[in-house]
Amino acid sequence: MISETTQSNMAKKNQTLGEFIIENQAEFKYSSGELSRLINSIRLAAKVVNHEVNKAGLVDIIGAAGDTNIQGEDQQKLDVYANEKFIQTLSNRNIVCGIGSEENDDFIAINSLDENNQNKYVVLIDPLDGSSNIDVNVSVGTIFSVYRRVTPVGTPVTIDDFLQEGNKQVAAGYVIYGTSTMLVYTTGHGVNGFTLNPAIGTFYLSHPSMQFPETGNIYSINEGNYAHFPQGVKSYIKYCQEEKEDRPYTSRYIGSLVSDFHRNLIKGGIYIYPQTSKAPNGKLRLLYECNPMAFLAEQANGLASDGFQRILDIQPTELHQRVPIFCGSRKMVEKAEEFMKNS
């Protein structure tokens, strides 16, 4: 006999993303349906980009990025394509007033000349994360982060609308284009993961209430940069490799933040992209990589730090600002912070 809990979990797991969004709309602080429509437009863009990403292996047949295809059309690089699709989809729905993207030097203002526009949200995106992995058939992703604007509705957006602390995010998430395509997001009420059934183009709730295990045995860092790491990171790596208690840990590094984060979220682990002597602020971008991942991490009972302070409390000063990141299972991040502080 199936227990009541199992039955309700099964019912939940059959839920589509569309149904889930409607059912949970009341949870949003300002529940006017706009944020739901925004998440819906991300779902749509994700499906379009997924379709294109899945064709990437056919480059020898349909032409590589930068080539002209048989119909005389230019083949775009996938990160440019993904950027265009997300911007198009987000711009056309009278919800978003500005977009900041890794692919654009400046933010884009939407409908800034229409005085009737009531659009309240700004979105920051990394349209294709881990894009160097595309050519070798390894998972890539899209990361997004959503804020309410701070300048008055109806006026053009300014840089202040984008330079908000991560703790002001109203939603954040990622799409992973992997062995299956998933959309994982939070609106500040936990983290839920949805898997795309490509045959019918529908996302289903497959991972309700995702939680980082409190600790884990995976550490993810590009150890090729070891010589350039600060002493605290070097010591933490040695700690991970030590033969003691539950150690040595396993080293796993894909080189796609989304994929490394996703694996660690499910299995338990820590992802580190620290400052190095060559890159004193690390490599990853605060606004469209670290903040959304930090919001997800905290909502999933994990932590995200720059080694010394909470990522979500950093006041951004530039759109493309970089920041070191230590994120994942709570106890592992705390331990790494301890090494940073003591070094």
Ligand code: AHG
């Ligand atoms: P992007 O493809 O958006 O430029 O991001 C790549 C990022 C991130 O996804 C990944 O974790 C990191 O760069 C890998 O950097 P290294 O190759 O320096 O390890």
Ligand code: MN
């Ligand atoms: Mn990236």
Ligand code: MN
């Ligand atoms: Mn990118």
